[in-house]
Amino acid sequence: xxxxxxxxxxxxxxxxxxxxxxxxxxxxxxxxxxxxxxxxxxxxxxxxxxxxxxxxxxxxxxxxxxxxxxxxxxxxxxxxxxxxxxxxxxxxxxxxxxxxxxxxxxxxxxxxxxxxxxxxxxxxxxxxxxxxxxxxxxxxxxxxxxxxxxxxxxxxxxxxxxxxxxxxxxxxxxxxxxxxxxxxxxxxxxxxxxxxxxxxxxxxxxxxxxxxxxxxxxxxxxxxxxxxxxxxxxxxxxxxxxxxxxxxxxxxxxxxxxxxxxxxxxxxxxxxxxxxxxxxxxxxx
Amino acid sequence: xxxxxxxxxxxxxxxxxxxxxxxxxxxxxxxxxxxxxxxxxxxxxxxxxxxxxxxxxxxxxxxxxxxxxxxxxxxxxxxxxxxxxxxxxxxxxxxxxxxxxxxxxxxxxxxxxxxxxxxxxxxxxxxxxxxxxxxxxxxxxxxxxxxxxxxxxxxxxxxxxxxxxxxxxxxxxxxxxxxxxxxxxxxxxxxxxxxxxxxxxxxxxxxxxxxxxxxxx
Numbered sequence: 001x002x003x004x005x006x007x008x009x010x011x012x013x014x015x016x017x018x019x020x021x022x023x024x025x026x027x028x029x030x031x032x033x034x035x036x037x038x039x040x041x042x043x044x045x046x047x048x049x050x051x052x053x054x055x056x057x058x059x060x061x062x063x064x065x066x067x068x069x070x071x072x073x074x075x076x077x078x079x080x081x082x083x084x085x086x087x088x089x090x091x092x093x094x095x096x097x098x099x100x101x102x103x104x105x106x107x108x109x110x111x112x113x114x115x116x117x118x119x120x121x122x123x124x125x126x127x128x129x130x131x132x133x134x135x136x137x138x139x140x141x142x143x144x145x146x147x148x149x150x151x152x153x154x155x156x157x158x159x160x161x162x163x164x165x166x167x168x169x170x171x172x173x174x175x176x177x178x179x180x181x182x183x184x185x186x187x188x189x190x191x192x193x194x195x196x197x198x199x200x201x202x203x204x205x206x207x208x209x210x211x212x213x214x215x216x217x218x219x220x221x222x223x224x225x226x227x228x229x230x231x232x233x234x235x236x237x238x239x240x241x242x243x244x245x246x247x248x249x250x251x252x253x254x255x256x257x258x259x260x261x262x263x264x265x266x267x268x269x270x271x272x273x274x275x276x277x278x279x280x281x282x283x284x285x
Numbered sequence: 286x287x288x289x290x291x292x293x294x295x296x297x298x299x300x301x302x303x304x305x306x307x308x309x310x311x312x313x314x315x316x317x318x319x320x321x322x323x324x325x326x327x328x329x330x331x332x333x334x335x336x337x338x339x340x341x342x343x344x345x346x347x348x349x350x351x352x353x354x355x356x357x358x359x360x361x362x363x364x365x366x367x368x369x370x371x372x373x374x375x376x377x378x379x380x381x382x383x384x385x386x387x388x389x390x391x392x393x394x395x396x397x398x399x400x401x402x403x404x405x406x407x408x409x410x411x412x413x414x415x416x417x418x419x420x421x422x423x424x425x426x427x428x429x430x431x432x433x434x435x436x437x438x439x440x441x442x443x444x445x446x447x448x449x450x451x452x453x454x455x456x457x458x459x460x461x462x463x464x465x466x467x468x469x470x471x472x473x474x475x476x477x478x479x480x481x482x483x484x485x486x487x488x489x490x491x492x493x494x495x496x497x498x499x500x501x502x
Contacts, residue, residue: 039441071396072403137325144321256440
């Protein structure tokens with residue numbers, strides 16, 4: 001390649017039209033959906049810790065699941081909800097669902113049948129599963145639950161008094177809950193559960209977060225937070241460790257291709273940047 | 286009195302909520318429950334206020350033929366359609382019950398549209414990363430390297446490329462180290478700063494020094 005032509009080439013590599021990048025990303029995400037590629041997904045200590053805590057719970061333990069997200073975060077968080085419900089069915093956990101976001105309890109109702117189909121078993125409503133719905137008040141709902149769960153949620157998602165349900169018998173506050181699992185996409189979410197429920201009422205908490213939010217909750221990992229599922233990767237690891245492979249494992253192929261494309265574009269941009277800068281400096285001297 | 290009464294309410298509630306955190310004995314426990322219930326009621330009322338405000342702002346845009354008025358019209362129509370379907374077309378069931386028209390609108394319209402908005406981020410993040418992650422300065426190079434290792438370390442490809450190296454040099458291990466050491470250090474510094482700011486602002490509110498939340502002059 002001649003000198004000026006090479007300079008033009010690297011200059012053009014610095015200014016790739018964003019529509020070309022969009023096209024590459026579209027192909028990277030959509031094509032793997034039609035391929036049967038199974039990538040080996042290594043597991044991380046934060047997910048292993050979450051699953052180890054779950055494994056230590058006795059069969060039939062009473063768990064509270066707070067779904068604090070909306071459909072915008074569904075691709076990352078919904079597979080985690082499905083896997084958690086599947087695991088709960090396997091271990092015969094008593095599952096109490098709530099939402100600090102209005103859409104959370106609806107997301108639970110969408111995840112439940114998928115988990116039931118996968119597990120080949122159904123939750124018996126009111127006996128081993130209940131959806132208490134949404135309650136306005138953000139972190140103060142958590143604080144209120146610390147003194148009384150039945151007073152905070154007097155009726156369930158379908159408008160029935162919660163005292164009717166056998167699963168709620170003997171439940172007064174967090175002291176009657178063995179484990180809390182929170183799926184969060186922002187505020188109110190995992191940070192509020194740590195500050196208002198873990199620090200004050202000593203609950204055992206595990207969380208699943210969007211990849212964007214996960215770095216913010218890492219400082220709580222260990223003593224306050226018994227494991228994190230970070231983004232799609234965390235969801236996929238959760239599926240592998242619980243032996244319930246689902247959508248996150250499948251979507252990881254697309255994410256791998258997309259990340260690779262982004263990294264390649266970044267590398268190209270930097271090579272172009274240094275090549276053109278070298279030439280400009282050479283020209284100036 | 287227009288300013289004094291809200292200030293007294295804010296100060297009293299603030300002080301009680303702080304005390305009950307450290308002294309969970311009566312009457313602070315009961316007061317905490319009462320104030321928490323108040324907050325839930327106020328927030329639930331604010332949802333209605335928000336809905337009415339949405340209609341007012343969007344209605345104004347349509348009335349004044351603001352340049353984006355068609356979008357405002359779509360907002361109002363979408364809002365009313367969901368409300369009317371929820372209230373009047375649930376066939377004697379609760380609007381949230383599976384199979385109701387409201388539930389179907391949620392599943393087949395609202396949910397895909399919201400997920401689509403979020404999915405668009407993937408395209409913009411890719412384009413923005415290509416333009417922003419350039420090793421122009423030392424700080425930018427550190428950011429670029431962190432992004433490079435985390436992006437590859439969070440997908441199986443990273444370990445496939447570095448599988449022949451010692452375990453601690455595997456891409457997933459490097460990404461994990463970045464998340465657990467420099468990330469946590471930075472996040473904790475930010476959190477401590479935010480916490481100190483929150484404490485000082487809260488004290489100013491409770492003591493009535495900060496009054497901007499009251500509005501007015």
